[in-house]
Amino acid sequence: xxxxxxxxxxxxxxxxxxxxxxxxxxxxxxxxxxxxxxxxxxxxxxxxxxxxxxxxxxxxxxxxxxxxxxxxxxxxxxxxxxxxxxxxxxxxxxxxxxxxxxxxxxxxxxxxxxxxxxxxxxxxxxxxxxxxxxxxxxxxxxxxxxxxxxxxxxxxxxxxxxxxxxxxxxxxxxxxxxxxxxxxxxxxxxxxxxxxxxxxxxxxxxxxxxxxxxxxxxxxxxxxxxxxxxxxxxxxxxxxxxxxxxxxxxxxxxxxxxxxxxxxxxxxxxxxxxxxxxxxxxxxxxxxxxxxxxxxxxxxxxxxxxxxxxxxxxxxxxxxxxxxxxxxxxxxxxxxxx
Amino acid sequence: xxxxxxxxxxxxxxxxxxxxxxxxxxxxxxxxxxxxxxxxxxxxxxxxxxxxxxxxxxxxxxxxxxxxxxxxxxxxxxxxxxxxxxxxxxxxxxxxxxxxxxxxxxxxxxxxxxxxxxxxxxxxxxxxxxxxxxxxxxxxxxxxxxxxxxxxxxxxxxxxxxxxxxxxxxxxxxxxxxxxxxxxxxxxxxxxxxxxxxxxxxxxxxxxxxxxxxxxxxxxxxxxxxxxxxxxxxxxxxxxxxxxxxxxxxxxxxxxxxxxxxxxxxxxxxxxxxxxxxxxxxxxxxxxxxxxxxxxxxxxxxxxxxxxxxxxxxxxxxxxxxxxxxxxxxxxxxxxxxxxx
Numbered sequence: 001x002x003x004x005x006x007x008x009x010x011x012x013x014x015x016x017x018x019x020x021x022x023x024x025x026x027x028x029x030x031x032x033x034x035x036x037x038x039x040x041x042x043x044x045x046x047x048x049x050x051x052x053x054x055x056x057x058x059x060x061x062x063x064x065x066x067x068x069x070x071x072x073x074x075x076x077x078x079x080x081x082x083x084x085x086x087x088x089x090x091x092x093x094x095x096x097x098x099x100x101x102x103x104x105x106x107x108x109x110x111x112x113x114x115x116x117x118x119x120x121x122x123x124x125x126x127x128x129x130x131x132x133x134x135x136x137x138x139x140x141x142x143x144x145x146x147x148x149x150x151x152x153x154x155x156x157x158x159x160x161x162x163x164x165x166x167x168x169x170x171x172x173x174x175x176x177x178x179x180x181x182x183x184x185x186x187x188x189x190x191x192x193x194x195x196x197x198x199x200x201x202x203x204x205x206x207x208x209x210x211x212x213x214x215x216x217x218x219x220x221x222x223x224x225x226x227x228x229x230x231x232x233x234x235x236x237x238x239x240x241x242x243x244x245x246x247x248x249x250x251x252x253x254x255x256x257x258x259x260x261x262x263x264x265x266x267x268x269x270x271x272x273x274x275x276x277x278x279x280x281x282x283x284x285x286x287x288x289x290x291x292x293x294x295x296x297x298x299x300x301x302x303x304x305x306x307x308x309x310x311x312x313x314x315x316x317x318x319x320x321x322x323x324x325x326x327x328x329x330x331x332x333x334x335x336x337x338x
Numbered sequence: 339x340x341x342x343x344x345x346x347x348x349x350x351x352x353x354x355x356x357x358x359x360x361x362x363x364x365x366x367x368x369x370x371x372x373x374x375x376x377x378x379x380x381x382x383x384x385x386x387x388x389x390x391x392x393x394x395x396x397x398x399x400x401x402x403x404x405x406x407x408x409x410x411x412x413x414x415x416x417x418x419x420x421x422x423x424x425x426x427x428x429x430x431x432x433x434x435x436x437x438x439x440x441x442x443x444x445x446x447x448x449x450x451x452x453x454x455x456x457x458x459x460x461x462x463x464x465x466x467x468x469x470x471x472x473x474x475x476x477x478x479x480x481x482x483x484x485x486x487x488x489x490x491x492x493x494x495x496x497x498x499x500x501x502x503x504x505x506x507x508x509x510x511x512x513x514x515x516x517x518x519x520x521x522x523x524x525x526x527x528x529x530x531x532x533x534x535x536x537x538x539x540x541x542x543x544x545x546x547x548x549x550x551x552x553x554x555x556x557x558x559x560x561x562x563x564x565x566x567x568x569x570x571x572x573x574x575x576x577x578x579x580x581x582x583x584x585x586x587x588x589x590x591x592x593x594x595x596x597x598x599x600x601x602x603x604x605x606x607x608x609x610x611x612x613x614x615x616x617x618x619x620x621x622x623x624x625x626x627x628x629x630x631x632x633x634x635x636x637x638x639x640x641x642x643x644x645x646x647x648x649x650x651x652x653x654x655x656x657x658x659x660x661x662x663x664x665x666x667x668x669x670x671x672x673x674x675x676x677x678x679x
Contacts, residue, residue, distance in 0.1 A: 002365065006373045013380050021386035077583060078623060 016111065023112035025104050029076045029090055032102075055143045056184055064184040068124065071095055076102075087118070098123050127186050127210065132178040133157065134214035135291065138199060139192040142180060153179040161289075161297055161320060164334050166257045169324060173216075173291035186210075193217070194292060216289040223288040223298075226330075230298045230321050233332055235280040238304040238317070240264065244278050255324050255331040279305040287320075294325035299338070375409075382410040388587075394419045396590025396619070400643055402513030423586035425622050428574040431541075431553025432636040436578055439469060439548055439603030449501065449673065451650060454608070454628055458591055458618040461610035462648050462656050463632060464501065466673055469548035469603045473497065474505060474526045474567035475672035477517065481524070481532050487517020487666035490647050491654070499672035501650040503595050503607050506542075506569030506669045507641045517666035522570020523557050524669055532668075533557050533570070542597060542638045543568025550599035552577065552638045569640070569669050575626045576637040588622035593646035593659050596625045597671065598634030606632050607671065609648040613659035640671075 021027075053061075072095035079089040079101070086106035092099050105118035131153070134140045140147060157175040165172055180187075191199040191214040200215045233253050239245040247265055254261045283302040290296045297320055304315040317337070324333040381393050394407040394416060407416055445467040454461045466472060475497040477488040487508065494502045507521040523533030525543060533539060535558040543551050545564040552574045560568055575582055576598065593612035599605050608628060612619025622639065629637040644660035645667055658664050 002369050006369065006376065009373065010376050010380055013377055014384055017381065017384045017386035017389050020389055024388050026388070077585075 019111050023110075023114050025078075025088060025090065025115045028104060028115050028117055029102070032074075032076075032092060032100075053182070054145050054148065055180060055187055061184050064126070065124070068099070069094060074099070088115075097125065100124075124184070127183045128208070129179065129181045129210065130183055130187065130189075131209075131211035132180070132189055132214065133175050133211065134178070134191050135193065135199070135216055136174045136176045137194045137292070138214055138216075140178065140214065141190045141192075142178075143187045147178045147180060151178045151180055153177045159291060161322060161336065162291065162295070162334075164259055164336075165322065165324075166259065169255070169257055169333070170294070173295050189214070193290065195290065216291050222290070223285075226288060226296065226298055226323070227285040229330065230285055230300050231283045231302075233321060234283065234300045234302055234317075234319060237264075237335060238280060238302075238315075239278060241267075242275065242278055242304075242306055253332050255326065255333045258324075258333045260332065260334050275306050275308040277307050279307070281305055295323070295333075296330075297322045378406065379410065391419050391423050392587055392590055392621075394590075395423045395587065396592055399590050399592050400513065401510040401515070421585070423588060423590075424584075425573040425575065425588045425626075426583040426585070428553060428577040428582060430577070431555060432549075432551050433578045434545065434547065434549045434551070436635050437547075437549040437599060437601060437603055440467070442468060448676065449650070451655065454610070456610075456620060456624050456628075459610045459612060459620045459624065460617045461594075461608060461620070461628075463628065464503070464607040464648060464650070464673075465632070466605040466607065467603075468676070469544065469550070469599065469605045471674045471676065472544055472548075472567070472605050473499075473672050473674060474524065474543070474569055475499065475502065475670045476524060476526050476531055477666075477668050479531075481519055481668055483518050485518055487668045489664045489666060490670045491649055491652065491664065493667075493670040494649055494672050495652075497672045497674065499674050501648070501673040502670050503597075503609055503640070503648045504645040504665075504667055504669075505571075505595075505640055505671045507571050508668050513644070517668050520569070520668040523560070523568060524570075525557075525560065525565055525568040526669075528566045530557060530561065535561070539570045540572040540574070540638075541565065541568050542571060542640065548603060550597065550605070550636050552636050569671075571640045572638060573622070574636075574638045575622065576629055576634050579635050581626045581630055584623045584626065588626070591619035591621055592642055593644070594620050594622075594625050594642045595640040595646045595648075596629065596637060597640060598629040598632070598637030600633045601635050606634055606637070607648065607673075609646050609656045610642075611657045611659065612642075612646070613644075614657060617657070641667075 074092060074094045076090045076092045079091050088104050090102045090104065092102065100123060101121045102117055103119040104115040106113050107116055132140060132142065154177040157177060159173065159175060162172055189201050189212045191201060193199050193216060197217065200217045202213045202215060204211050204213065236245060236250055236253060240247065240250045250264065251261065254264065281303045283300065285298050285300050287299040288296070299318070299320050301318045304317055306313045306315070320336040320338060321332055322334040322336070323330040382390055397403045397406045398420065448467050450465040452463045454463050475493040477493055478485050488496070490502055490504050506524060508517050509515050509519050509521060520532050523539040523541065524531040536556060538554055538556050541551060541553060541555055541560050543560065543565045544567050545551055546566050547564070551563065551565055551568070573582065575596065591612060594608070594610040596608040597606065606629060608625065610620040610624065611617040625639060644658065645665050646656070647654060647658050647664045648656045654664065
């Protein structure tokens with residue numbers, strides 16, 4: 001009988017220990033440890049993505065989570081939580097980075113009670129928000145999807161290079177800004193110009209801000225014709241500044257309504273009036289941009305040489321020529337000295 | 339023949355009586371021991387690894403029962419359990435710039451005592467507004483194996499204090515130490531009373547600006563920093579506002595004594611009762627939680643177990659777990675009288 005009593009006592013102790021083990025927070029927390037990644041998905045979709053996003057699917061987000069959790073072992077540790085009010089806070093960490101904060105609530109049941117997850121805050125190192133600035137008429141796709149109108153944050157943004165153009169000429173090309181928030185990974189941003197060509201996307205990711213600038217770029221065949229025209233215009237403009245040609249000759253290349261027309265007409269061009277000859281050297285073009293069917297720009301860099309008293313005076317020049325298409329062809333709408 | 343029969347019968351009766359006495363005695367002795375052993379085996383190999391860990395670290399923290407875990411596990415297994423339930427060591431020492439001691443004229447009530455409670459314990463928190471009143475009281479002007487330690491009450495009286503708690507550790511093999519010789523370093527009223535200037539210690543003390551200093555340093559470094567009173571123990575629980583990372587339970591359930599300091603300079607003295615039916619004891623994570631709750635910027639664990647006592651105005655205000663009453667110890671943290679008293 002004594003041995004039976006001892007045996008019964010040991011059995012009762014076993015049961016108490018079993019209940020104690022079940023009452024520990026680890027019973028709840030261990031569900032969310034890798035490789036049990038699936039434990040995270042209900043949390044994720046409950047808190048972050050109840051419905052699939054436009055740019056990222058639930059599978060994309062799950063893949064991000066899996067990739068994140070596969071880098072280092074996922075561990076949890078008790079945080080300095082409030083004491084004595086039945087709550088405890090745990091941090092889930094991977095590679096030293098906190099991925100989630102979980103609040104557990106003690107439920108009084110049985111001998112020791114048990115814990116339940118009361119609240120979860122995810123601190124996933126997601127990519128975050130993105131601003132995309134693109135030509136208004138460009139077809140933008142983010143991860144293959146077109147951003148909805150609701151994501152347009154600003155309209156009619158002018159191009160800095162075109163800010164000096166007269167508005168009465170026509171509808172100048174503008175840009176629009178899209179704002180997308182809550183992206184898990186850096187997306188693929190593609191943009192198609194009005195002419196169906198793929199536009200260049202430049203990324204800027206600094207100080208926690210991400211934005212992509214879509215630049216209008218040119219089609220190579222047209223760029224060659226524009227290149228020759230721009231070099232000839234640059235030479236003509238330079239010769240005007242040294243009075244080696246008349247305003248009448250230059251004005252044929254200028255858009256009459258433009259500010260550059262009025263500025264050049266009234267410009268003092270008396271320097272180096274006494275010189276024997278001039279030369280236009282090292283002419284190069286770059287950064288061709290087609291903003292719209294009737295507006296384009298090209299950078300022209302060259303050295304203008306003026307010879308006087310057997311001496312050569314070199315004037316390296318970096319300029320941008322803005323062109324507007326009229327019935328008479330492409331005319332210079334602005335010249336920017338960079 | 340009849341006589342022989344009677345003699346044989348007499349011998350059988352007496353033998354049977356002695357036999358039964360022997361069986362009863364053996365049963366009374368053997369069964370409880372066997373039951374205890376089996377109970378410990380159930381804890382060790384049963385359904386709760388957490389209970390096992392708690393048992394191991396709790397026993398290892400005692401002086402007299404350290405041998406119990408070794409009955410069931412080897413040194414490697416015990417080491418693994420200890421490492422899985424430890425407090426991470428601090429990096430660096432306390433930053434004194436974080437403490438701005440409140441001027442005496444702006445101090446609130448001098449000494450406040452509050453009850454604290456947790457899932458497995460109860461205890462007391464003493465808040466001393468003026469940190470300059472704290473000092474390390476010692477049992478004798480010089481320590482020696484021939485000089486037995488004093489109780490905390492006696493040390494407090496020796497220094498004219500109004501309250502205090504036990505402080506640093508001491509040699510206590512099998513729980514039979516007499517508190518004669520401290521462990522680590524002892525600095526009291528600016529003088530090195532025990533330890534070497536060249537050795538590295540876990541310092542818990544106060545500098546001349548009455549700021550709590552915790553961390554590892556040599557005796558010389560401590561004195562050069564201006565530490566006026568210090569003992570050795572640990573671990574550091576909160577350093578420069580950051581609680582130390584705790585693995586598992588961070589220690590077993592035992593009586594605890596701890597010290598902390600708030601940003602306004604007020605000193606926190608904590609005792610947690612343990613080894614009693616209504617207060618099993620606290621783990622390090624419990625001490626960290628309490629110290630953080632009371633706003634400690636820096637905090638460290640002091641000696642605990644049967645040494646844990648707190649006095650106020652000559653009265654023991656917690657429940658000492660030792661059946662023999664408060665122990666003889668070499669050092670105590672004494673709360674002195676106010677300067678103008």
